[in-house]
Amino acid sequence: MNYASAIARKPQNVHQKTDLLKLLPFALVAFAVLILPAAAHAQDDDCRQPVAVCAARLAVFAISAFDPVGSAVRIGETQLVTARHVVADRQSAELFLQDGSKIEARVVPSDYKADIILLSAPDLPPGPVLQAVDAQEDSKLFTVGADVRLQRIRAYDPGGVTLLPAEDKALARLHHTAHSQPGNSGGALVDQDGRLIGIVAAGGEGRHEAVPSADLATLKDRSGPEHEAVSAEIGAAVRICTLQLENLRGRRGALDEQQIKALTTACRRSGNRQLYDLAGQAFGIRRMTDESLALFLESIEQDPHALNSRIGLAITYHMAxxxxxxxxxxxxxxxxxxxxxxxxxxxxxxxxxxxxxxxxxxxxxxxxxxxxxxxxxxxxxxxxxxxxxxxx
Incomplete structure (x- = not known):
């Protein structure tokens, strides 16, 4: 898969954009020569995970949209799902096939604020569809997604369930320890039988999150052209919040009222708890305690099991x-x-x-x-x- 040109085209995520922009002229040259051979090497047979997990790679694709490298999972003949933060308010994504070619995948509008969204790819060749099941407390879990360094879909080393989704919380996530990294967002979290447990959403420092596969039914019910206006608003909020956070990266000093309002409004409208947390961190390091606490508390209200959110909240209280x-x-x-x-x-x-x-x-x-x-x-x-x- 030739993700390389996509990586060079736009910075990868809110944590890495500045550094990649500085390296852009060199990246264009370096990645231009990284053209992988076709299908024989698109899925190298060096997968060391269970057979069913390795086979699940055929249902996962690299995509490029607002984030230059993300992942998407086939859930129907021409239907896929990815993380909304990967596409933001883009109307389409480039989808890379196993033979190195690429096709267009159209974003299906949705008013659902979970960090997932459907893609429609009429030119998608036939292939396997993963069976969706709920996680169990003893499930062995594997992330399957686009590996930026290896330039292919990879099944990573396993982890386990930390906390199942909180009950009676519509946007609660599955919390787990299966390794994931940049490029995996929108990819598949599967069990040892290769069944779809969730869609990779966020994480770090061994604490990772996935949108439960059970949420796919709600997403399908709340997707379609009638949701175009609301979907565009949510996607724009994701984009604006992400870019504002990047603009603050590496900068110190208090923010003025206009900056506070702009960041808080965009991140809240995104509905994305990870963006709440990143904004909370941005306020926290500036000793803007009230603004930081408000966002972390909203995160925990949305998902009481969110360990990273709770750690951010504890840090803010501790600093105060x-x-x-x-x-x-x-x-x-x-x-x-x-x-x-x-x-x-x-x-x-x-x-x-x-x-x-x-x-x-x-x-x-x-x-x-x-x-x-x-x-x-x-x-x-x-x-x-x-x-x-x-x-x-």
């Missing part, structure tokens, strides 16, 4: 010295991210300064197993704690 408000979230994280060093360090400090010695002692015990060197300093802190910091 509001340890008592931080502690309930640390208790949740201690249960579901029990060996995360950052969570453990925060639990020790907040536990001591927020008068919850039980969580501090438990965190210290775990830190001794995870990072013995850091545990020595933490133990000294607990024995002789300095005075609680006071707001300036």
């Amino acid at each position: 010295l509001r340890y008592e408000e931080e502690l309930p979230h640390l208790h949740f994280l201690m249960q579901h991210a029990p060996k995360d060093p950052q969570v453990l360090r925060f639990a020790i400090q907040a536990g001591v300064w927020g008068n919850d010695l039980e969580i501090a002692q438990l965190a210290l015990k775990r830190l001794k197993e995870v990072d013995p060197r850091a545990a020595l300093a933490a133990e000294h802190f607990m024995k002789e704690p300095p005075p609680r910091p006071q707001p300036r």
Whole structure:
């Protein structure tokens, strides 16, 4: 698959756009010579995952739209699904076939705010369709998506379920530890039998998320030309929020009221919890506590199981010295991210300064197993704690 020209054409995501723009002149030359052989090498037979997982690669395609490299999953004869943040408000995407050729896939409008959207590709050749099933707590999970470095569809090493989708939350996601990376967004999360568990959405630092495959039924019901206006608004919000976040990357200093309103409005209108979190981080590093907390709290309201959102919220409370408000979230994280060093360090400090010695002692015990060197300093802190910091 010749994703290379797509990679060079536009920066990859909100975290990498600036660096890739600087390298653009070199990328155009470097990637111009990276033309992969045709079908024989499009899916190299070096897949080390279960046979059914490797076979699932034939139902996953690389695409290029607002994000230059994303993934899409075939769910019908000419129908696919991808992550909405990959296409934003584009009306079509380039879809790369296994033989290296590309076809057009039209975006099907939808008013559904989950991070998924349908694509229609009338020229899509016949191929397998993955069976959609719900995840189980003991499911072994694999990400299948476009690998930017290897220039092909890849099945990655497995992980497991961290938390099933929260009940009675329409936009709740499946949280898991299966490895995923840039280019995989919109790809397939499958079980060891190659069945579709979800659509890859977001993640990082071993904490990953997928839109459950059960949401595909809702997406289909809420897709069609009658949703064109609302779909365009959601897509534009995704694009505007993403670009505004990139404009803030690497810049410090407070934002004026107009900047705050523009960023908050666009990110909220996107309905995308990952964008809420990124905006919350942007406010948090500028010590704009109220704006940061509001977005992280909205994230958790949308999906109470969102570990990355809860960690962002805990960090914001911690930086604001509001340890008592931080502690309930640390208790949740201690249960579901029990060996995360950052969570453990925060639990020790907040536990001591927020008068919850039980969580501090438990965190210290775990830190001794995870990072013995850091545990020595933490133990000294607990024995002789300095005075609680006071707001300036």
